[in-house]
Amino acid sequence: MTTSSPAPTALMANAIRALAMDAVQQANSGHPGMPMGMAEIAVALWSRHLKHNPANPHWADRDRFVLSNGHGSMLLYSLLHLTGYDLPLSELKNFRQLHSKTPGHPEYGITPGVETTTGPLGQGLANAVGMALAESLLAAEFNQADASIVDHHTYVFLGDGCLMEGISHEACSLAGTLKLNKLIALYDDNGISIDGHVEYWFGDDTPKRFEAYGWNVIRDVDGHDVQAVDAAIASAKRADKPTLICCKTVIGKGAPTKAGGHDAHGAPLGAQEIAATREAIGWKWEPFVIPQEAYAAWDAKPAGAQREAAWNETFARYRAKYPQQAAEFERRAAGKLPADWAAKAQAIIAGANERAETVATRKASQQAIEGLAAALPELLGGSADLTGSNLTNWKASKPVRAGEHGIQWGNHINYGVREFGMSAVINGIALHGGYKAFGGTFLTFSDYSRNALRVAALMKSPSIFVFTHDSIGLGEDGPTHQSVEHVASLRLIPNLQVWRPADTVETAVAWTQSVEHQGPSCLIFSRQNLPFSPRSDAQIANIAKGGYVLRDWNDEIVARKVILIATGSEVELALAAVEPLAQQGIAARVVSMPSTTVYDRQDAGYREGVLPKGVRRVAIEAGVTDFWRKYVGLEGGVIGIDTFGESAPAGVLFKHFGFTVEHVVAAAKAALE
Numbered sequence: 001m002t003t004s005s006p007a008p009t010a011l012m013a014n015a016i017r018a019l020a021m022d023a024v025q026q027a028n029s030g031h032p033g034m035p036m037g038m039a040e041i042a043v044a045l046w047s048r049h050l051k052h053n054p055a056n057p058h059w060a061d062r063d064r065f066v067l068s069n070g071h072g073s074m075l076l077y078s079l080l081h082l083t084g085y086d087l088p089l090s091e092l093k094n095f096r097q098l099h100s101k102t103p104g105h106p107e108y109g110i111t112p113g114v115e116t117t118t119g120p121l122g123q124g125l126a127n128a129v130g131m132a133l134a135e136s137l138l139a140a141e142f143n144q145a146d147a148s149i150v151d152h153h154t155y156v157f158l159g160d161g162c163l164m165e166g167i168s169h170e171a172c173s174l175a176g177t178l179k180l181n182k183l184i185a186l187y188d189d190n191g192i193s194i195d196g197h198v199e200y201w202f203g204d205d206t207p208k209r210f211e212a213y214g215w216n217v218i219r220d221v222d223g224h225d226v227q228a229v230d231a232a233i234a235s236a237k238r239a240d241k242p243t244l245i246c247c248k249t250v251i252g253k254g255a256p257t258k259a260g261g262h263d264a265h266g267a268p269l270g271a272q273e274i275a276a277t278r279e280a281i282g283w284k285w286e287p288f289v290i291p292q293e294a295y296a297a298w299d300a301k302p303a304g305a306q307r308e309a310a311w312n313e314t315f316a317r318y319r320a321k322y323p324q325q326a327a328e329f330e331r332r333a334a335g336k337l338p339a340d341w342a343a344k345a346q347a348i349i350a351g352a353n354e355r356a357e358t359v360a361t362r363k364a365s366q367q368a369i370e371g372l373a374a375a376l377p378e379l380l381g382g383s384a385d386l387t388g389s390n391l392t393n394w395k396a397s398k399p400v401r402a403g404e405h406g407i408q409w410g411n412h413i414n415y416g417v418r419e420f421g422m423s424a425v426i427n428g429i430a431l432h433g434g435y436k437a438f439g440g441t442f443l444t445f446s447d448y449s450r451n452a453l454r455v456a457a458l459m460k461s462p463s464i465f466v467f468t469h470d471s472i473g474l475g476e477d478g479p480t481h482q483s484v485e486h487v488a489s490l491r492l493i494p495n496l497q498v499w500r501p502a503d504t505v506e507t508a509v510a511w512t513q514s515v516e517h518q519g520p521s522c523l524i525f526s527r528q529n530l531p532f533s534p535r536s537d538a539q540i541a542n543i544a545k546g547g548y549v550l551r552d553w554n555d556e557i558v559a560r561k562v563i564l565i566a567t568g569s570e571v572e573l574a575l576a577a578v579e580p581l582a583q584q585g586i587a588a589r590v591v592s593m594p595s596t597t598v599y600d601r602q603d604a605g606y607r608e609g610v611l612p613k614g615v616r617r618v619a620i621e622a623g624v625t626d627f628w629r630k631y632v633g634l635e636g637g638v639i640g641i642d643t644f645g646e647s648a649p650a651g652v653l654f655k656h657f658g659f660t661v662e663h664v665v666a667a668a669k670a671a672l673e
Contacts (some may be wrong), residue, residue, distance in 0.1 A: 008297045012047065013039035014281050015082060015294040017254050018177060020074040021277060022287040023095040023102070025268045030096060030104065033251040033264035034072030037223070038157060038188050041247055044229035045186065046079050046300070049237070051152060053304030054084035057113045060333040061311050063152045064115050064131045064432065068124030069159035069188065070105040071266065077102045080113045082290070082298035093245055093288055108431065108459040116431050117459045120451050122165030123424045128156040129171040130428020130437075132183035132242070133407075135193060137380070137400065138434045140409035142329050147318040149329065150309075151637060152182070153237065159188045160198050163206060165398065167452075170421025175242045178213030179402040183242040184233065188223065190251040196262045207246055216243040216251040223247030254281045283313065290564035330379050332434045335462070337516070344375035345512040352504040353540060354644075356532045361525040361568070362468040364507035366391035372511060373397070373411070379436040383466075384422045389467045389527075390440030402628045419445045423452035423465060430461040436515060438464035442474075443524055446490065456520035457495040463520040470500065472657060473528045473569055478647030487567075488627035489523050491596055500514035500524040500621075501594045502571035503532050509543040526569050528650050533575065533592075546598030547610055553587035561587045562668045563611060566620040567594060574620055577664040586668060589615075596631075616671040620664060622657070637667035 011090035016039040024030035051063040067076045074095065080087045087101060094100035101111045105119030115131070118124035132154040139150040157580065175183055187206070191198055207217045216239040218232045229247060252264025256276045278284070285291060319326035331338070339345070348371035352364065359367075373379050373394050383392045393412050398408035415422035422439045427438040432602055446453065446467055456463045472482045491498050497517050498511035507525070514521035533542075533550060542548035550571065553561055562581070566574040574590045581588045591610055593599055599607065611617065611631065618637040619628035624642035632638060641657050648656070 008042050009040070011291075011294050012043045012297050014254070014283050015227075015279070015290050015298070016042060016075060016078045016587060017281060018283050018285070019078040019081070019092060019288070019290070021269050021274050023074050023092050025271070025274055026093060026287070027096040028268055030074060030268065031071040031266045032269055033072070033192070033266075034069055034159065034188060035075035035078065036073055036255065036264070036484050037190050037249040037251045037253045038072065039253065040226050041157070041186055041188070041226045041229050041249070042079055044226045045155060045233060046083060047298065048230050049233050051307055052153065052300065054113070054301050055305060055310045056308060057085065058475055059308050059311070061150060061152050062434070064128070064154040066116055066128040066131070066154065066156040067106055067118055068125045068128065068156050068162045069121065070118030070124060073102070073104065073106050073151060076106055077111070080111065082295065083300035085113045089288060106372065108461070113389070116428065120169040120455060121159075121161040123452060123455060125156055125158050125162050126167050126171035126421050126424030126452075127428035127431065128154050128183060128185070129175045129180065130425035131432040132175065132180040133178065133425065134429045134432035134434055135182055136180055136407040137409055140407055142325055144318070144322060145319065147314065149318050154183050156183070156185045157188065158185055160191070160202055163187070163204070164202055167420045167424060171425060172210065172215070172416035173213050173423060174416065174418065174425070176210075177402065178400070178407060179214065179240065180242045180407070181240050184236045184245065185243065186229070186245045186247055186630040188249055189246050190249045192251045192262050192265060194265055207244070209245045214241055216241045218243060218245045221245055221247045223249035224253060246591055256280050263590070300480065328377065334431060338375065341375065344371070345515075348372065348375070348512060349505060349508045349540065351536070353510040355504065356534070357504055358526055358531045359504060360459035360529050361501055361503065361507050362391050362527060364501070364504040365466065365511065365523065365525050366394065366506065368508045368511040370394045372515065374434055376515065378436045379433060380411050380413070380429065380437045382415050382422065382439040384415045384419045384439065384441040384445070386441055387414070387416045389442070390466055392438070392440040394464055413439070415439060419448040420452060423449035423456070423463070426463045426465070427452060427456050427459070430463045431459070433488060436462065436464070438466055440466035440468060442469045442481060443486050444469070444481050446486050446522075453490070453496060453520065453522070453543035454493055457493050460495055460519040462518060464514050465520065465522045466525070467522060468525045469527045470524045470568060470669050471526070472641065472645045472653040473526055473622065473650045475527070475650040475653065476647055482645035483623070484641050484644060485624045487524060487621070489625050491627065495519050496597065497595065498524065498597050499522040499595045500568040502566075502568055502592055503530050505532070505535065505540060506543055506592065506594045509540070513544055513598070523566070528569065530569055531572055533571065537542050543594065544598070545602050545606060546595035546600070547591055549589060549610055550592040551578060551590040553580055553589045557582060557585060557587035559585055560672055561589070561615050562672060563589045563591055563615050563617040564620060564664065564668065565591045565593055565611075565628070567592070568621070570620040570622060573659055573661065573664060576661050577668070580661060580665050581668055584665070584669070586672065588668065618667045618671050620659070622654075622659060635671065637671040639663060639667055
């Protein structure tokens, strides 16, 4: 065994290798190969370029680091521990164990210094595009000729799997078009994935691909040469476009028999191989023992404190000269709503109530956005090439465009036909901070973006997803575009707030609640016009509870009572059925439930007041029926659609699928039998 101390960079890289293989071995689970293969790349970036302060992971002008190949999480945990974040060695020893701060894949909100949840490959890269976009827009909005308070980079590590995923194309094409020059990606080009050598299924010329996107590409960098990686990063920081640094590496570097093969990818190396690796790299310390020399070389706290202190001085000068802009920046960086937000939100809702319009809820959404844009300078909208259909723009909206000297400030993003990429970019913007981001597409295309919605829910990121054309009301475009199962399936995702409002007032409430929500929201709107429903002030207040009594039963009818529960376009139908039922001696209460996810969070007393036990219920929604059994039970009725739709005018389709007053009356009577 080597007895002399390795050079500092070698010692630093080998500390990562040791921690990674020891933690994976102790957990008997994990991915040691990537951390061992990217160790020198990490040394170059984290010790020579990354602007961060371990004592304050939320410093507004820090560089963002994203581990898109999140299976190699021990690389990030090792870096956070070694550089001085609040991640003690005991947490690394507890890798992949219940309630530890070192879960199998990095999770936002669990581990200090983790900027986003990664694991589903490619999404971290798309998040990074969103973060870089947010940085560029904030810089364009707040920086002054004599004062720059937003000036940081977004770095992302990624592997072959990230580039195989289609989302990488969506996001990187957009990044190149927008010339996001503060985005630097370091590609772990080791030629290995779980199944083996990728040349048999991934033969792309990746550098050419990224050059075609409009990226700056630095080819053939030795990923095990710290100086070479350092020089490549320095060059990338001078570029006027995003940069891909292609780093040639060996997976599992240092392991004598498993390096370079897929056996090092996703399984512990084994005690024998680890012992041989220690011998090969000259690592003479026991498992989880890091020498003080390595800790000293990695310690980023003094430099981080100096960098943040220097920025604080810059910001103090900025505040003195530009007090209003400084106050606005601080508010938005902290994720706080304006002081007068509550009053303005109420004004938006009151305005919708006063206008009492019969319009499509997608149009009602645009009207709400008009009010929101005036109240929230941080509102950042967009659409996946359906702006004119989703109605996600507003009168004063300005498109985001690339300029000769950096991005031109705007507040509406044309995402192109990139639903998945858009959703993951929105997540990145939301995580970066400074903007309240939303984007729209048709509801049926939520399938394309579903995993980004799921990850948003897992992170509780304040992302807003707008989905229009919500049912068979879409009409002639037919079943490929008619959402049947989508609303119900979105409601099943934990932490995802889902709204399907019935008119302009419910739409305004849904929007304001989504802005306030500390997590992601889906707003689901109709293509066709929906009638306005008059309400009392108390009813308007109760919309925010997700479900409420829109029309109560006639107390003169005491013999038989039924509750009609409906959402969106079907609330109109429920209301229309009240009088025909009354004529047959049945008192009907109409419950509008624009958000089942919000209603389910209310206390038992409120829920009992809306849906009292012992009263039969019928649910009405133009979608799959099984979801509604939780509210109506087996004895209740559900009017829905358990097949795919058809191509025909909307009115014809609603009648064809049984969304008629006659059918509602019959279902109510059947439920009472």
